[in-house]
Amino acid sequence: MSAAASARSILTGMHEIMASRVHAQGKLDRVAEIVGESLDSEVCSIYLLRDGMLELFATRGLNQSAVHVTRMSIGEGLTGTIADRMEMLNLAEARSHPNFLYRPETGEEKYHSFAGVPIVYRERVVGVLCVQHTDPRRYEDVEIEALQTTAMVLSELIAHNELVDEETALGLDKRETGPEMISGLTLVKGLAAGRAVYHQPRVEIVQVVAEDTEAERQRVYRAFDRMREQIDAMASQIEFGKGGEHEEVLETYKMFAYDEGWSRRINEAIDSGLTAEAAIERVQQHTRMRMREIDDPLLADRMHDLEDLANRLIRIVSGQLGTAATQGLRRDSILVARNLGPAELLEYDSRRLKGVVLEEGSLTAHVVIVARAMGIPVLGRVGGLRGKVRDGEDILLDADQGLITLRPTQPMLDAFEARSAKHREKRAAYAELRDVEPFTRCGTRIQVQMNAGLRDDMSALQLTGADGIGLFRTEFQFLVSATMPRREKQTRLYRDVLDVAGDKPVIFRTVDIGGDKSVPYLRSQNGASGDENPALGWRALRLALERDGLLKVQARALLEAAAGRSLNVMFPMVSEPWEFDAAKAIFDDQAEFLRQRKSQLPEQIRFGAMLEVPALAEVLDQLAPRLSFLSIGTNDLTQFLFAADRSDPRLAERYDWINPPILRFLNRVVQSLVGHTIDLGVCGEMGGRRLEAIALLGLGITRLSITPAAVGPIKELVRKIDLTELKPAMQGWLAAPPENMRSELTAWASEHGIDLD
Known part of the structure; x- marks a missing residue:
């Protein structure tokens, strides 16, 4: 039996139950019987949330004496896990799940298979619908879909019969x-x-079960047409400039609006017997459950776009258009x-x-x-x-x-x-400091640059008076595109950035995607996109060298965009000198290709690397002769040095930048480059914090690339620093670290009249 037929069979029975004069408990008992019979399942149980606990309200197959007796907390057992995570479970052997909990009063010891779905009302879990069977088997997809449709209709029955707390039904704490x-x-x-x-x-769905399936389908078709008209009109009326990343976002958004797969799933839900509104809500609930299973943040964000469209569609089809x-x-x-x-x-x-x-x-x-x-x-x-x-x-x-x-x-x-x-x-x-050059009290000129990644970020260059772009993240164009950005589009972006920068330098970091910044159109041939430790995996330069077509296209785009100007190219996540050489060779080849075609090339090309992988520090003496500049990426470097995933909230604040391990490492890098004509800088959050910036200046780092908002505060800070006093103090602290380096540096700043707020 198809998913639609299974669900239709259940909905027909439920429609009769809901229209009957039977009391609410009797209706739940009958629903459990109908679902069990339709799915040929020996057990069907309905748990509802009351007084903060999941209570067994009705069952077919378990001991009736357990009804209103068996209760469990959210997160407790398989049923509590479903409610906690708002996602379905489908197990051939229930005991194999780490959260399995046996309740002897239910008499469920003889059942092996288990499947359950959350009952959701107004985006809040109000209960769980589950089935069990003696034979160890996973339930078929058609059975799970029938369960999910049943749970949706059941949520309305539960709320309208006041079977859960008012706060729970209303979605209120x-x-x-x-x-x-x-x-x-x-x-x-x-x-x-x-x-x-x-x-x-909230859009109120008044009727869940359809009386005329074809009429519901036509309502959805008309709503789709109107929604697409709205999106097309909106995309043509955006007010803040052409060609920005926001325009690319709306193009991706329009792609979802015309997605045939989405409309097909809504039609299948209508086939099961749901009204147009209920069908859209049913597919939307499925989307939410999928979102909770997606680790990839980019794909999850695209699922949010799809839900945004579902909200718009359901408002149109219901006539409840107000926002x-x-x-x-x-x-x-x-x-x-x-x-x-x-x-x-x-x-x-x-x-x-x-x-x-x-x-x-x-x-x-x-x-x-x-x-x-x-x-x-x-x-x-x-x-x-x-x-x-x-x-x-x-x-x-x-x-x-x-x-x-x-x-x-x-x-x-x-x-x-x-x-x-x-x-x-x-x-x-x-x-007021916008046009003031940041010199220290002892006369040292500090380069205060800013980080950027969007065309719209460039307006901050003039507003802040930054010395240039010390890090332009080129990957954002890749992350917001549904497909690989074409060379012409990349060239246009890079040229626009250089035009706005004028005579100020821009350091373009080649694309840093992969790992925790994966894109759906680019997957590792060996499946590495699902790495358990994405920050340590197939990403940045590693990915670009394996998929060298990507880097070739970007190299050509950068070379063409910088024709007649200076071009600064930085390679991310370099671990060994050969990686830098291989990446530079791709640029050299593309430059030769353009030269043979009589195309204008940049007047000057400077190549640099990001020091994020600690291993690179051990071979800087080999790489230094080939480098024009080196930028220390403190965000990734810190997590690699401490083996601490910065996306883990338990570790994000645990390791302080102002402590001996990180400062001694940075000091060693600075000292290893003495005698080389290499422009050394730091790009990362560390350089934009005033106390951390003092530490970096004390180590001898004279170029900081930071967020635009931090440019003014750091320029003001630089003018209060005397490096002839700070550097000796820093070397003393590194040689004999105090118990608390942060406190020591804070006291030094206070003594010298430096505000750290």
């Missing part, structure tokens, strides 16, 4: 009345204050959403929209690119937000420190406004 601070992940920096506005009022954007913002607002698509953000009035807070979201999300272009601060990964914030409440958003404050008191509001004013004053003071 117990309401707090006092102020509360919640941390999140900074996606776009900035400070903002405003009233909470929910992006998306906060269409209703209009009447005051300064902080937008609250579980997630947000790039097109949805563009619908808002940027004069009233002051900030965005997301329950999910990531640094590579498409909405982040658009928000950065609009100048809107964004905080992501704020868990459980929608259960804590009321529409219209005051929110203080501090995306610099990764915090939001809910329901602030008046003193908190006053303090935040004072901090915002001070923030504006400091920015104004730093802006």
Whole structure:
């Protein structure tokens, strides 16, 4: 039997049950019988969430005496695991799962196979539907899909019959009345204050089971046509310039809107007996479960785009079109959403929209690119937000420190406004340093450059007065594209960057993808894209040398873009000299190809490397004669030195940059290059922090490439430093490390009147 036929059989029976006058408990009992019979499963059980516990409400096959007796916590046993992770389980042998928990009162010891799906209402788990069988077997995909469809219809029955707590059904936690601070992940920096506005009022699905399948299908077809018209119109009306990465994002977004596979899955759900709205919601729930299984952040972000479109489609088909954007913002607002698509953000009035807070979201999300272009601060990964914030409440958003404050008191509001004013004053003071060259008190010129990766980032070069681009990350164009970027498109981007930079230098880092920045159109031939330790795997220069066609195209694009100008090329993750030589040879070959075609070449080509892999420090004497410059990538270098994955929250803050191991390593690199005419610098977060910058200057590093926001503060810092005092102090601390290097350096800064805020 097909998935649609299995689900239709169950839905027909459930439709009759829901229309009957039987009490709620009786309806649940009948549902368990129908599902068990339709799937030829010996056990079918329904667990519901009550008082924070999963309680067995109905069963076919288990001991009836266990009903309303067997209870377990979220995360406890297989049923609790499904509720906790909001994902299905399908096991041929239940006992093989590490979370298996035997409950003797149920009489389930004779059953081997187990499958279960979450019952979700308003994006919250309200229960679990599971089946069991004596024979050890995995349930077929058609059976799992039938279970998932049943669980969706069951959620409406449960909520409408008040079988779960009101707070659970409404998706609300117990309401707090006092102020509360919640941390999140900074996606776009900035400070903002405003009233909470929910992006998306809940679309109520009034009817779940279809009466006329063909009529529902036609409703979906019409909704698809209207949605695509909206997306096409929106893409043609973007206001902040042509050719930016946000434009590429919308092209990828349009690709999803026209995806035939997505519309086919919705049609299959309609075939099972669901209404158009319920079918879209059913596919959307499946998408959410897949998102939780995806480790690749880029693919997960693209799944978010698909869900954004599903939200739009379900609003169109239901006629419930209102969002906060269409209703209009009447005051300064902080937008609250579980997630947000790039097109949805563009619908808002940027004069009233002051900030965005997301329950999910990531640094590579498409909405982040658009928000950065609009100048809107964004905080992501704020868990459980929608259960804590009321529409219209005051929110203080501090995306610099990764915090939001809910329901602030008046003193908190006053303090935040004072901090915002001070923030504006400091920015104004730093802006005055835009055209001031950063010399130390002893007369040493420090190069303060900025990092970039987007065409839109380049505007900060003039605003901050940075000395140039010390790191242009070329991979972003690869990450937001659905396919490999064509050479012409790459050339256009690189030429635009050089045009904006003018006579200031730009160091282009060749593409650093792979590992934890994988792209769907490029997979390792041996499957290495699924490495357990992606930061240590098939990525950056390793990938580019294996797939040398990628590097050849990028080399040609860079050479053509820099025709008649200087070109600075930096290779990432160099571990041994031969890797640098192999990469440079590809550029040399492409330059020769262009020369034979009488094409104009760059006037000068300088090649450099990033020192991220500690092994390279041991062979710098061999590589140095071939280098024009060397940039130390402190972010990756630190995690490699300490064997500490920086994406693991348990380790991210554990290893301090200002401690003897990292500073002694950096000092050794500096000393090994004495006598070589190599431009040595640091590009990474370390150089943008004032205390860490003092340490780097004390080691003799005179070029820092940092985030644009840090350029002003670091230029101001440089003018207070006397290297003739700092360098000897640093060498003394390295020779005989104090108990706490950070405290020692902080005290030194205080003695010399240096503010570290």
